Amino acid sequence: MTRICFIGAGSTVFMRNIVTDIMLDETFKSCHIALHDIDAERLKVSEAVARKIAASTDCQPTIVSTLDRREALIGADFVIVMIQVGGYRPSTVIDFDIPRKFGLRQTIADTLGIGGIMRGLRTVPVLGDIAGDMAECCPDAIMLQYVNPMAINCMALARMMPEITVIGLCHSVQGTALELARDLGEDPSAIRYHCAGINHVAFYDRFEKQHADGTREDLYPRLHALAAARSYASNEHGCANHVRYEMLQRLGYFLTESSEHFAEYVPWFIKRDRPDLIEKFEIPLDAYPARCEALAADWEAQKRALLSDEKLVCERSQEYAARIIHAVVTGEETVINANLPNAGCIANLPSDACVEVPCLVDHNGISPIQVGRIPPHLAALMQTQINVQTLVVEALVTGKREHVYHAAMLDPHTGAELSLDEIWQLVDALIEAHGDWLPPLA
Numbered sequence: 001m002t003r004i005c006f007i008g009a010g011s012t013v014f015m016r017n018i019v020t021d022i023m024l025d026e027t028f029k030s031c032h033i034a035l036h037d038i039d040a041e042r043l044k045v046s047e048a049v050a051r052k053i054a055a056s057t058d059c060q061p062t063i064v065s066t067l068d069r070r071e072a073l074i075g076a077d078f079v080i081v082m083i084q085v086g087g088y089r090p091s092t093v094i095d096f097d098i099p100r101k102f103g104l105r106q107t108i109a110d111t112l113g114i115g116g117i118m119r120g121l122r123t124v125p126v127l128g129d130i131a132g133d134m135a136e137c138c139p140d141a142i143m144l145q146y147v148n149p150m151a152i153n154c155m156a157l158a159r160m161m162p163e164i165t166v167i168g169l170c171h172s173v174q175g176t177a178l179e180l181a182r183d184l185g186e187d188p189s190a191i192r193y194h195c196a197g198i199n200h201v202a203f204y205d206r207f208e209k210q211h212a213d214g215t216r217e218d219l220y221p222r223l224h225a226l227a228a229a230r231s232y233a234s235n236e237h238g239c240a241n242h243v244r245y246e247m248l249q250r251l252g253y254f255l256t257e258s259s260e261h262f263a264e265y266v267p268w269f270i271k272r273d274r275p276d277l278i279e280k281f282e283i284p285l286d287a288y289p290a291r292c293e294a295l296a297a298d299w300e301a302q303k304r305a306l307l308s309d310e311k312l313v314c315e316r317s318q319e320y321a322a323r324i325i326h327a328v329v330t331g332e333e334t335v336i337n338a339n340l341p342n343a344g345c346i347a348n349l350p351s352d353a354c355v356e357v358p359c360l361v362d363h364n365g366i367s368p369i370q371v372g373r374i375p376p377h378l379a380a381l382m383q384t385q386i387n388v389q390t391l392v393v394e395a396l397v398t399g400k401r402e403h404v405y406h407a408a409m410l411d412p413h414t415g416a417e418l419s420l421d422e423i424w425q426l427v428d429a430l431i432e433a434h435g436d437w438l439p440p441l442a
Helices: 013-025 040-056 070-074 087-101 114-138 151-158 172-184 219-229 243-250 275-281 285-309 322-332 376-398 402-410 413-418 420-437
Strands: 003-007 032-036 062-066 078-081 141-145 165-168 191-198 203-212 217-218 335-342 354-362 365-368
Touching: 003 013, 003 070, 013 032, 013 040, 013 141, 013 322, 032 070, 032 402, 040 062, 040 285, 040 335, 062 070, 070 114, 070 219, 078 114, 078 322, 087 114, 087 275, 087 285, 087 420, 114 141, 114 151, 114 376, 114 402, 114 413, 114 420, 141 151, 141 322, 151 165, 151 335, 151 354, 151 376, 172 191, 172 203, 172 219, 203 376, 219 243, 243 376, 275 335, 275 365, 322 335, 322 354, 322 365, 335 365, 376 402, 402 420, 413 420
Parallel strands: 003 032, 003 078, 032 062, 078 141, 141 165
Antiparallel strands: 165 335, 191 203, 191 354, 203 217, 335 354, 354 365
């Protein structure tokens, strides 16, 4: 019986998507699912939803829920992690409110920038504890890590707990491919691509349509035409896609992460003295807090709907987790994009960087496919992000506060907006405000 453990199962909607994918696979009709969270009420709701999914898909899994993490991990084959350390309140609010007082604006603040740095500092120690429990309770299990900041988390775990197999998963690669198919008016099933880079800053070096006769059409000329005409749709959150299409015109390749995310990774779009840029590119400042507030307001209605007597409509999601579990258990090969140590996979990025590359999944686990060299200007852009990620990991491993200052100094957006004195004062203010949510930093 395949044993799958969910850490952070109180993220009910996300848990629902992955459990549904698993239950729709005939291989796992009678698997063992262990749900863990630190919030007893959310965990109770998630357990009820998981049982409803099983009933709606005519499955007979063993479903257990527990507030004891080690109990949930015992004997697991796969550990799916989807936590948010510090939650929206207080931590995310702090990550937005204090930088705003210094004149530093953000959109999502969960991957890079000062918000991504702080989220990494408070998240990695908890992931390390989970990995430590895995080493004792299920040492051969694969951790499927969905938590941001993805690259910082995975890079740190590879350095701190190399004995645990950790794969970082995101939906930006396959999600963007669906968005581009929609913009082009194409059937997503006909789209073929190759994509590599780092999480949220990966690029498609091939984006094609496979015709019925087997020939392939390069879709980049049509994407460039859409960019020139500004003829494309907003994303699922209603945010304009101008930043990514602008980057296509400037770099020649299409980016995997959303426009509102990427705008805060670079120094070119969010500037406190350039409201014209915010207006031109329709950048949604403070987008993530607005979404969190909307989700919180809607939670009770969502909960009632999920727990009603009405049968759930169960459809496959875009997430990779169930595909990976199926391939490892059955040996039926699949190719996905995952985050893991570079180790030479992308030749012109550091070997210890966390890269997001195509991987073959089968009985042998997850094996990265060698990419070789990527275009030098794309590698240079990624290196600006890797610099920050590396310094945050260094701060976590050594406990030295100075590396947090250095990470913030080298962050492209932060460095473009603030002076050195302001950056150090901002870091001090954030560390003080987060208090015990952060590890000790000497």
